[in-house]
Amino acid sequence: MTLVMRLKKKFYFLAANYFRFFANISLRRWKPRVIAITGSVGKTTMLNLVESTLKTKAHYSFNANSAFGVAFDIVDMDGVRGSKWRWLSLIIGVPFKSLFYTHREKFYIVEIDGERPHEAEFLAKWLKPEVTIWVSLGLSHAVQFEKQVEAGLFPNLEKAITHEFATLPEHTQKLILIDKDVDLMNRAIDKIVAKGKTKAEVIKCSK
Template structure:
């Protein structure tokens, strides 16, 4: 595997040397993929843009994105065949203008390696929060923050760094940047300031959000369809700001953002059975993202139902993170918990005031739907969220009004995932 990583790194550097694309690198504990998708949506109106089609954010995935290779190899022999084809594909490739890369930090040294592989012209740091994800292999939260901050430090001095104005840990990184710094968010000092976030609904069914972004004396209205969360607002605001840097007309950017579609499993609005509304956030679960999703759920009209699975890769912070989620979930009308760690969520919710007969516990996501469907009423809003390994999309499929659209709307619907018991 080390040899494969070295080969991919060499080929990636050759690609960047040959075509010299602008590199936009995104990191953060939540919102990387949504921000990447929003940026690609905006910039692809004028430029040839490539971003990862899958969750490619590590030492293998980033080179695959750079090379435009969506790997389907199943074994060493498959990798060997693919690598033999790469030189030819490099010669035939006409190149792209912009690469939009996600850079994850699962282990110390990840951002260091990835930013040396592909030095950012534009760096974006979405959010870190009080309860970071992927902290299992870091000695402390501060060590994880330092690793993430390398993206800010490594961005080209002639480039731009975009930081979340609402996250103190992220804002503090502005002092480390050699590039021009732009703050994006709701905070008073933001250069691209988000204001007046409002829910949009049609016939009592939520359709999305509207907000205004204030920039250089202008107040520009933006509509997001199929999105109800503040992280999605921030993702689109980052895309707006980067579009401005690339000299796109603000009106053109607004029109492009109307076409921005959430990836499956990222707080996507889906019609549920019994005229209910599903907030499908089943792709994965970082603590900060779960808390944000619960805030979104509790802000909507209707009865609030949360179906929450275990969160993973939290190391020593796991118990505390699950307790924090339970303290927030106490305000739900019904709480369904799935997995061993989710027992901590249930216990914390009850301890903080949620009646025990409003809390239900299950070992696996496949067990949830009979009990949930028996209690589901019109206008209920159901949040479904958990780590990838908890397979919480199975709950969504069981309660959605149109299960025949699962392959279109839900994550992990390819044959490889569906074969996993």
């Protein structure tokens, strides 16, 4: 791992907190009903299905599903694409736009990735979605969770990734939709409900 990559990993959430702080100013003015879509695969397909129903009643976080991307999306700014100098414009631009920019749609349909440990948790604690749609569970981005398994935090990659995605249902307010045919997903939700970590209704769907 290069020095740049190590620094990026170390300071990822420090920087994400900076952008979240300012984006939250805009989010609090907006006050949308948040519907979160998460999972290993199929998130964008589900987002498109929701869009076909809600249409212009909602704003959709297309191409923005990370801690940084969601913050930029809330203040209507594009993320870093190519130029590293873009970071400077974002560091200055996000605080400025947070003071006056506000989305007007009633719903915010946000795609949330679990690409790295604590990223879904970071967004879950911030957005506290009204509805979470957990569409799938697999080993995409599994390499990011290897150190958690090596450290003994989880017995295997599947359980490490399940734990990360499950942080969204934990912070969901009203409704959780999951695939009833995925055993680890079901067990995670049952555990959350049994421990009283959510009061949301759970609907288990079959594909």
